[in-house]
Amino acid sequence: MFTIANGIILKGQDLVPSRENIVVDEGKIIEIGKESREGKIIDVEGAVVCPSFVNGHVHIGDSIIKDEGYGLSLSEMVRPPNGVKHVALANATDDELTQVMKESMWDMVNSGTTHFIDYREGGIKGVKLLKEASKDIPIKPIILGRDDSFYGDDPNLGKVKVAIKKLLKVADGIAPSGFGEITEEVAELIVSECSKQGKISSIHVAESESNQIESLNEFGKTEIEKGVKNGFDQLVHLTNPKSNDLDLVSKSSSNVVVCPRANATLNVGVCRLNDMLDLGIRPLLGTDNVMLNSPNMIRELEFTLKLMSVYYKSYIAPKQLLQMATTNVCRFDVNNIIQKSLINEGNFAEFVIFKSFSKNPYLNICNRCETKNILYIINKKCNV
Numbered sequence: 521m522f523t524i525a526n527g528i529i530l531k532g533q534d535l536v537p538s539r540e541n542i543v544v545d546e547g548k549i550i551e552i553g554k555e556s557r558e559g560k561i562i563d564v565e566g567a568v569v570c571p572s573f574v575n576g577h578v579h580i581g582d583s584i585i586k587d588e589g590y591g592l593s594l595s596e597m598v599r600p601p602n603g604v605k606h607v608a609l610a611n612a613t614d615d616e617l618t619q620v621m622k623e624s625m626w627d628m629v630n631s632g633t634t635h636f637i638d639y640r641e642g643g644i645k646g647v648k649l650l651k652e653a654s655k656d657i658p659i660k661p662i663i664l665g666r667d668d669s670f671y672g673d674d675p676n677l678g679k680v681k682v683a684i685k686k687l688l689k690v691a692d693g694i695a696p697s698g699f700g701e702i703t704e705e706v707a708e709l710i711v712s713e714c715s716k717q718g719k720i721s722s723i724h725v726a727e728s729e730s731n732q733i734e735s736l737n738e739f740g741k742t743e744i745e746k747g748v749k750n751g752f753d754q755l756v757h758l759t760n761p762k763s764n765d766l767d768l769v770s771k772s773s774s775n776v777v778v779c780p781r782a783n784a785t786l787n788v789g790v791c792r793l794n795d796m797l798d799l800g801i802r803p804l805l806g807t808d809n810v811m812l813n814s815p816n817m818i819r820e821l822e823f824t825l826k827l828m829s830v831y832y833k834s835y836i837a838p839k840q841l842l843q844m845a846t847t848n849v850c851r852f853d854v855n856n857i858i859q860k861s862l863i864n865e866g867n868f869a870e871f872v873i874f875k876s877f878s879k880n881p882y883l884n885i886c887n888r889c890e891t892k893n894i895l896y897i898i899n900k901k902c903n904v
């Protein structure tokens with residue numbers, strides 16, 4: 521048992537700052553209060569106690585080719601099966617992949633991330649490889665798989681259905697690359713099987729302008745319209761929405777993940793975060809391919825904070841930005857797959873304690889802190 525004393529705690533879904541002590545016993549927050557004190561006392565005087573980060577979108581496998589292909593287009597880099605990334609993954613050994621995935625997971629842990637949603641390539645084998653690699657690391661991967669049988673103009677739907685069912689025995693959901701690679705029927709199968717089993721269906725949409733134009737030409741609908749109409753639980757990117765797209769998303773039950781640094785690296789545009797927030801969309805923040813970016817949420821937060829100021833010539837609310845990296849996920853996790861805890865009594869202790877530099881606790885993290893300013897990381901898998 522221990523007490524984190526005298527910190528500024530960002531409590532609950534709304535990250536309400538409050539100067540209180542937190543008592544932790546066997547991985548759980550058993551008490552929060554101004555006078556609470558039990559066990560070992562860790563005095564963090566004025567430091568900011570924030571829920572640990574959830575990285576909403578990662579491809580950890582391509583840690584194997586960091587910075588390779590820089591300057592190529594989106595499809596040259598990541599489109600299956602011939603993009604730079606897929607060729608590298610096909611040529612890597614299991615040991616090589618395991619090693620780099622472990623390194624990236626430790627990068628995430630050390631920069632305050634305790635949960636990440638990985639869009640894993642390589643079918644069942646790929647999912648199992650990541651599960652095995654994460655076993656001794658204090659981080660929870662939520663793994664969305666995919667299978668080669670999904671692709672092509674005339675896929676064998678019987679085979680696809682079997683592949684989905686087999687994948688869902690080991691994975692937390694299914695996430696094909698994009699609508700450019702799969703047919704309508706495959707998309708429907710993925711969504712319906714995931715929903716039957718209470719798992720997550722997700723897809724990349726509108727990452728580039730050309731994705732959207734191709735979709736409009738071929739189907740008369742944008743990728744975002746397709747994603748919403750198909751009922752995918754989670755839509756990734758939405759960097760290039762057309763006129764009515766964001767409105768449609770705001771009225772749907774689809775969750776959104778944005779990845780501003782990855783979009784910038786691939787030169788595909790700036791996600792419309794302020795518009796999303798105005799429409800009531802509460803996205804997650806993700807770092808996307810490790811080949812493009814470090815999987816470091818602190819860097820993603822600062823980049824996004826500044827990018828939105830430049831893009832909109834107005835500000836994004838720092839608290840709402842921090843919620844994208846921490847508590848927004850709890851609103852959508854109805855099937856309790858991600859299992860991220862808010863800072864509240866009775867919940868698992870999953871928080872990060874940042875050195876304090878300013879009186880604004882949100883800007884303190886998004887605008888000031890670096891990985892080296894993390895004083896403690898508390899996770900149900902690790903201890904002080």
Ligand SMILES: [Zn+2]
Pocket residue numbers: 577578579639724756808809
């Ligand atoms: Zn991605």
